[in-house]
Every structure is written in C-alpha cells, then in structure tokens.
Amino acid sequence: MQPQSSSPSHARRPEPNPARPPRPAFLTVEEVADVLRVDPVTIYRAIRAGEFPAVKIRKRYVVPRRAIDMLVDDVVTSGSCVDTAEWTSSWRQTVGAPVEVPTWAR
Numbered sequence: 001m002q003p004q005s006s007s008p009s010h011a012r013r014p015e016p017n018p019a020r021p022p023r024p025a026f027l028t029v030e031e032v033a034d035v036l037r038v039d040p041v042t043i044y045r046a047i048r049a050g051e052f053p054a055v056k057i058r059k060r061y062v063v064p065r066r067a068i069d070m071l072v073d074d075v076v077t078s079g080s081c082v083d084t085a086e087w088t089s090s091w092r093q094t095v096g097a098p099v100e101v102p103t104w105a106r
Contacts, residue, residue, distance in 0.1 A: 026055065026062040035068060050083035 029047070033040040044061070046052035053067040070091075075082045 009029055013080045023065060025065055027065055027068065029054075029061050029063065032068065046084060049085070051088055053091065 008009075012056050018085050021068070027035070030044045033043050043052060043063075047054040052063070054061045054063050070088060071082065071084070074087065
C-alpha cells in the first residue's frame with residue numbers, strides 16, 4: 001500500500017457542515033434591514049431611488065448578498081462612513097451599468 005500524497009492536486013474539498021446551512025445568494029429587504037439595523041422602508045426608498053443595489057422580481061425586491069459583503073468590505077477598508085448612494089453610483093460606473101434607474105424598477 002502506497003502512502004497518499006498530500007499535494008494540492010489530491011486535496012479534497014471539505015465536506016459541507018450540516019449544522020451550518022449555506023448562505024443564500026440573495027437577501028430579502030427585511031433581512032438587509034436587520035443586518036444594517038435600519039427600517040425596511042429605508043431600504044425600499046433607497047432601492048427605488050437607485051441608491052441601493054437590488055433585483056426586482058415582479059413586485060418584490062431582493063438584494064445580492066455579495067453587494068452587502070462588498071459594502072461592508074469597503075467600509076472596513078476605508079475606515080470611514082460610506083454613503084450608499086455614492087457607493088452604488090461608483091459601483092455602477094465601475095461595471096458599466098446604467099446610471100439612471102429605469103422607470104420599471106421604481
């Protein structure tokens with residue numbers, strides 16, 4: 001019997017921890033409001049004004065978890081207050097997204 005190689009090419013992916021469910025890719029407005037400790041109405045207003053990233057599915061909004069993670073990272077990295085309206089506008093310019101919010105998204 002040959003010993004197993006410990007090289008990275010033979011490394012196994014860790015098994016998912018059943019006690020810890022996977023993080024969802026999207027959060028509800030209420031979940032985002034809980035994380036940011038603001039009223040959900042504040043998040044809805046920011047989304048409709050184009051000041052907060054979200055996905056609209058029919059009449060419901062969801063927020064990509066990645067957007068929240070990026071926002072938190074930027075706050076920690078900058079060490080200062082980050083205005084979500086400016087942050088969202090800057091992000092749109094970086095990825096080439098339209099600056100104006102389409103009327104159907106409001």
